[in-house]
Amino acid sequence: MNAPFRAPPRRSGAEAHDIVVVEKVSRHFGGRKTLLSRVAAPVVRAVDGVSFTVRRGSCFAIVGESGSGKSSLARLVVGLLKPTSGEVTIDGTPLSTLDGKGLRALRRKVQLVLQDPRASLDPRMTVFDTLAEALTVHGLHREPAARAERIDAVIGMVGLNAAHLARYPHELSGGQRQRAAIARSIVCEPEILVLDEPVSALDVSVQAQIINLLAELQARLALTYIVITHDLALVAHMADTVGVMYLGRFVEQGDVEEVCGAPRHPYTRSLMAIARPEAAGRRDAPSSLLEGSIPSPLAIPSGCSFHTRCPLARQLAAGGLPSRDTSDGLLPRRCVEETPVLNSAPGGRSAASCHFADQRLPIQES
Numbered sequence: 001m002n003a004p005f006r007a008p009p010r011r012s013g014a015e016a017h018d019i020v021v022v023e024k025v026s027r028h029f030g031g032r033k034t035l036l037s038r039v040a041a042p043v044v045r046a047v048d049g050v051s052f053t054v055r056r057g058s059c060f061a062i063v064g065e066s067g068s069g070k071s072s073l074a075r076l077v078v079g080l081l082k083p084t085s086g087e088v089t090i091d092g093t094p095l096s097t098l099d100g101k102g103l104r105a106l107r108r109k110v111q112l113v114l115q116d117p118r119a120s121l122d123p124r125m126t127v128f129d130t131l132a133e134a135l136t137v138h139g140l141h142r143e144p145a146a147r148a149e150r151i152d153a154v155i156g157m158v159g160l161n162a163a164h165l166a167r168y169p170h171e172l173s174g175g176q177r178q179r180a181a182i183a184r185s186i187v188c189e190p191e192i193l194v195l196d197e198p199v200s201a202l203d204v205s206v207q208a209q210i211i212n213l214l215a216e217l218q219a220r221l222a223l224t225y226i227v228i229t230h231d232l233a234l235v236a237h238m239a240d241t242v243g244v245m246y247l248g249r250f251v252e253q254g255d256v257e258e259v260c261g262a263p264r265h266p267y268t269r270s271l272m273a274i275a276r277p278e279a280a281g282r283r284d285a286p287s288s289l290l291e292g293s294i295p296s297p298l299a300i301p302s303g304c305s306f307h308t309r310c311p312l313a314r315q316l317a318a319g320g321l322p323s324r325d326t327s328d329g330l331l332p333r334r335c336v337e338e339t340p341v342l343n344s345a346p347g348g349r350s351a352a353s354c355h356f357a358d359q360r361l362p363i364q365e366s
Contacts, residue, residue, distance in 0.1 A: 023051050027073075270311065
């Protein structure tokens, strides 16, 4: 992203408590027989045992490639999907204890902002009607004067004016549509915004404006953010903490300054190399290059799910392991056979699920 960013203020742990708690949450699809087949459908492990917490007023980012399970995790947090196992707790209330009425009340507190405002805004409704509908659904500001006053205040917060209220989505630019979508999400005074790729559908020239708007709204309204993205450069500017997701699991998690500044997992290093192309010319660049595309969640590799693409495993197999503990002479046996768990470095503020997270190989001359 080429435009400058203003980062939101960091908040110390003493100022807030955990408003979102996700404990060992999994969401699997398939695995059942259908009327037309006697064989059960294969199981897709979209989210597989993910845990994290988000402190009130902070920003937690979930980053990874397409197909890693980020959007499924976002929908679990807002209650649009039910977990196969595990629990999501919002401000002390487990979602599994809520009925339909309770979930509707929750959605006033937790709002979802989608990637493409063209798909999330009703093309038959003006901006005013869209905001008024949100107030009606949640039973807020029933009097016309109070409703109009609230809508005018919110539309000003997002950088639009009264003239935009009479327009339909197709009459707005991409940035204006996203501002209208953000206005709809905050008009009901939520506490948490889950932002699913909030700027990826926008022109580069508009992306920084929306990120700055989100930062200003967070400070002004004391919002808590969960940001879903594939862009670690964006994470470094917005987030306080981050979870790096690959095939349904976190492979690295912790303080954003440590994860982005000194990543321990080879997948995170690869994403950072993509986010910082100026590093591509360094002699150690090959250690950060990914091979191929993310595997299908129908066929997750054994052991470390990243081993089929891991540049560190390739280097170790080429001679970095004195023990020569390799599988079929190709990759370290532990990578192929043993599933790693999240482990923190001594005194560190992050954890990585890699058997060789702190292994440093000599830089080879090209």
